[in-house]
Amino acid sequence: MTGADAPLRLHGRSLEGPTVMAVINRTPDSFFDRGATYGFDAALTAVDTAVTEGADIIDIGGVKAGPGAEVDVREELRRVVDLVVAVRERHPEVVISVDTWRAEVGEAVAEAGADLLNDTWGGVDPRLAEVAAAHGIGLVCAHAGGLDPRTRPHRAGYEDVVADVIRYVTAEAERAVSLGVRRDAILIDPAHDFGKNTWHSLEITRRLGELSATGWPVLVAVSNKDFIGETLGEPVEKRGVGTMAVLGVSAWLGARVFRVHDVAAARQALDSLAGQRAADSRCRAR
Template sequence: MTDRVVMAIVNRTPDSFYDRGATFAEESAMRRVHEVVAEGADIVDIGGVPAGPGAEVDVAAEIERTASFVAAVRSAYPDLVISVDTYRHEVARAVCAAGADLINDPWGGVDERLPEVAAEFDVGIVCAHAGPMAPRTRPYRVAYDDVVLDVLKHTVGLAERAVAAGVDPARVVIDPAHDFGKNTWHSLEVTRRLGELVATGWPVLVSLSNKDFVGETLAAPVDDRVAGTLAATSICAWLGARVYRVHQTRQTRQVLDMVSAIAGDRPPRRAVRALA
């Protein structure tokens, strides 16, 4: 049986591209945690810095936004898997000390000390591909001879480096990082060829939710990308991705359960038609 895991996004930022600060306040963020857990989230991913350009968020500010909130979520949900989206080892150390289980590095190893923190606290790490991009920058005329081969080389290299640093191999995940260092054609190709990443044996995470490649493909604004996101999700699920970082928890859970049932990995929740 293949487990397909939902990672729900909770942004502690005032300027996120999708929710525009809806969960910046701690009370709002905790309400969101309660909501996504009730909707079937297996992991909650907490972020203190938006992915795109914007106001500077220094290390101290990022820690202030994330560490105490991680501790509050851990207190409320002792068994929940808590991930923190950060590319800084100082932040990773603070949130792991507060109870995080997973370091979700969105910028592909720009801070080489992240694996040592993961090893120190015996937590997991997500190894992503951001191409040549520096953190919080947008791709400009980026090109690859073969984008999937570049993704494979980089993510597998980071995964092997993490294991060499002492991270438990069972806690390492790779992420092609749709949109990060990629144009829409690149992200579509990565989706189409996701099976090549799955074939490495490392669990694959995909972060598709309301991304620009969905918007450009459908000419859809950011608030009208759910259908396209779920279509891409179903393809990635069929090809073997394991973890899905999302805004729409309930809809994603339904898509993944449907794909799992079609694949024969789980039975229907209720099956009475034509049986009586």
């Protein structure tokens, strides 16, 4: 069984086929939207739009990934907990994810109704998996090359970046299972650009099938990222086409969940690709 076929259940739902995760940043300094959804009402409106456009998962973040102003635990809680509560009340069927590396935040959002903890920084707080287990919710196990949160790599180097990613994320996934997280509620994420340069992120994309072959569902978070911009020589506002191309390659190679800013475009592209893949399978069966 590959990650593309493995059971994935969150919020009592079985998620099958390409699954779209919408990015909702309650931050004033997001690299992409530059604070457009920092306000509570703006964030909630963005959630409404994402659900209407076909998002399966809403991923709420309260801290910018890159360097910037310090955001302590109290401030992160202020930004995300009330929004989780509101989204759960407004959209009872949607899967809610929270992008955090902090166990204290994980505990609070789990109690507020979150279904998934998106640990982008690769387990820097090992208690986060314990929180997921205690609340019976899901966990994303990512590879950030051992970086501290919100830092950038300096001359990142790997003998084989894909092998390093697979070794780390599968170990983290198995650790989560040993702590009591359901196997069908765990995703692995190579974390493009986190602790990696552009070449590393491109290599991961090219060999994404090796991650899917581990049997764990694979999440890809490539939307408008720097490796796409550097490859194409485009600023952040012109990386949409490149993003769709990488999503298509990732889906074809077995990725399961796609974290994106443009839900409508991603939904259309992924559904189209799924249709083409189904047609290809029927042709091969003849």
